[in-house]
Amino acid sequence: MESKFKVGDAVIVASENPTGYPRTPRYIRGKRGVIGLVHGVLENIRDHRGIHKPLYTVRFDLSEVSTCHDQDSIWVDVHEEWLNGVRQDS
Amino acid sequence: MSGKHGHKPFEGHMHDFEAHIRAVEEDLEYYRAKRFEPRIFYLIRRGVVTFSDLLNARVALKRSNQFFKPRKPQGKNIEARVRYLEEWLDEYVKGIALVSARAVEAMDMVTEDNRKERGDYDDFFKFKKKEHKGTLKQRMVSLEQDLTDYQELLEVFVQALIKRGWSTRRELEQSWKQLHEEHPWAGGVIVAKAWTDPAFKQALLTTGREALREMGVHQGKVGKLVVVENTDTIHNVVVCTLCSCYPYDILGDTPWWYKHESYRTNIVQNPRACVQEMFQLEIPASKELKVWDSTSDVRYFVLPQRPAGTEGMSEEELAKLVTVDSLIGAGYALEPSQQKKAMKLRAAPESPRVRPD
Numbered sequence: 001m002e003s004k005f006k007v008g009d010a011v012i013v014a015s016e017n018p019t020g021y022p023r024t025p026r027y028i029r030g031k032r033g034v035i036g037l038v039h040g041v042l043e044n045i046r047d048h049r050g051i052h053k054p055l056y057t058v059r060f061d062l063s064e065v066s067t068c069h070d071q072d073s074i075w076v077d078v079h080e081e082w083l084n085g086v087r088q089d090s
Numbered sequence: 091m092s093g094k095h096g097h098k099p100f101e102g103h104m105h106d107f108e109a110h111i112r113a114v115e116e117d118l119e120y121y122r123a124k125r126f127e128p129r130i131f132y133l134i135r136r137g138v139v140t141f142s143d144l145l146n147a148r149v150a151l152k153r154s155n156q157f158f159k160p161r162k163p164q165g166k167n168i169e170a171r172v173r174y175l176e177e178w179l180d181e182y183v184k185g186i187a188l189v190s191a192r193a194v195e196a197m198d199m200v201t202e203d204n205r206k207e208r209g210d211y212d213d214f215f216k217f218k219k220k221e222h223k224g225t226l227k228q229r230m231v232s233l234e235q236d237l238t239d240y241q242e243l244l245e246v247f248v249q250a251l252i253k254r255g256w257s258t259r260r261e262l263e264q265s266w267k268q269l270h271e272e273h274p275w276a277g278g279v280i281v282a283k284a285w286t287d288p289a290f291k292q293a294l295l296t297t298g299r300e301a302l303r304e305m306g307v308h309q310g311k312v313g314k315l316v317v318v319e320n321t322d323t324i325h326n327v328v329v330c331t332l333c334s335c336y337p338y339d340i341l342g343d344t345p346w347w348y349k350h351e352s353y354r355t356n357i358v359q360n361p362r363a364c365v366q367e368m369f370q371l372e373i374p375a376s377k378e379l380k381v382w383d384s385t386s387d388v389r390y391f392v393l394p395q396r397p398a399g400t401e402g403m404s405e406e407e408l409a410k411l412v413t414v415d416s417l418i419g420a421g422y423a424l425e426p427s428q429q430k431k432a433m434k435l436r437a438a439p440e441s442p443r444v445r446p447d
Binding site for chain 2: 021022023024025027037039042044045046047048049052055057062065066067068070071072073074075076077078079
């Protein structure tokens with residue numbers, strides 16, 4: 001399975017995805033971020049039986065996902081079905 | 091810093107008994123409600139054991155057959171009793187590892203199953219944790235009773251598995267022995283090598299687990315390893331906001347606070363305030379703070395900065411400066427003077443345990 005996004009792509013996390021990977025945390029749902037790392041499809045047979053969609057680490061501004069305004073960042077692992085591309089300038 | 095290293099057996103004197111007791115309480119309830127009891131339910135639902143098996147095993151259980159034999163307190167003073175509780179908890183946790191899915195033949199269970207069973211995705215399945223109240227002495231008495239009870243259930247569960255033929259006494263004794271073997275702590279070994287060998291550091295940061303292959307440390311098997319480097323401009327912190335994912339298969343167990351909801355919530359809401367309040371760690375404004383939330387198949391650890399005043403130190407000496415906290419980003423590696431002071435205060439690092447997240 002080829003990864004749809006590349007490092008630097010702007011993305012928005014889906015708000016709801018009842019059929020996808022279940023562990024996308026709530027605080028990033030509907031939030032905008034940028035692809036930081038591309039991991040592709042990872043096998044982890046001790047953790048789960050099925051194969052998940054490609055995995056990315058997405059960088060979020062702290063202020064995007066919380067009420068804190070420090071210039072820091074939160075990096076979260078998100079699977080592809082949760083991500084939609086957005087135009088950089090939108 | 092004494093209270094932040096979980097329940098590990100303590101060397102030297104303790105300064106804050108309450109912090110130690112709290113760590114035992116938190117860890118004990120975590121392991122009971124998140125690791126052990128959901129596993130029993132999982133296996134009962136699948137007919138691997140039944141409640142009747144447990145009852146029968148309880149009746150047949152002989153003291154001489156028991157795996158867990160915590161040492162009695164060496165003295166009557168409070169420090170010896172705290173230490174006793176910590177060692178006892180450690181045995182309980184090893185006991186849970188003993189009956190973990192992978193350790194018992196024919197039990198095909200993955201971490202994901204345990205997450206479902208314990209209610210990670212559905213509050214309906216959550217196991218309520220016990221609250222601890224009263225004076226320190228009352229809490230210690232209560233912990234002794236809990237450990238007695240929880241340990242007995244674990245023991246009964248082991249016997250029931252043997253009785254039902256899911257494992258043999260010999261196999262389990264072998265695993266029990268392995269769980270008690272001492273290994274050098276991989277965290278210190280890996281970081282010290284990265285500090286002294288630029289090529290290894292580069293490999294570690296770019297290839298993760300691959301770089302560990304030739305080192306002779308436990309390489310681990312769970313997911314992809316990503317090592318994030320602290321620099322003059324970046325401070326990294328690791329969390330799993332959903333449970334407690336961490337490369338435990340390489341680095342051993344995390345401290346109790348890593349699994350605690352307050353850390354898992356606050357670190358992504360206001361990270362600077364969180365590390366300041368919980369760990370008295372002031373991150374300079376000149377540094378960007380990056381929080382890594384391990385929600386899937388990647389496991390992270392932090393490569394701390396090499397402390398000042400360590401020029402000319404051997405890898406072996408450097409390894410002693412590396413704390414569990416510093417690999418999570420909740421602390422810096424110790425300076426040599428701090429290390430000497432901490433020698434008598436710090437817990438012995440642990441070897442990795444065999445158990446799912």
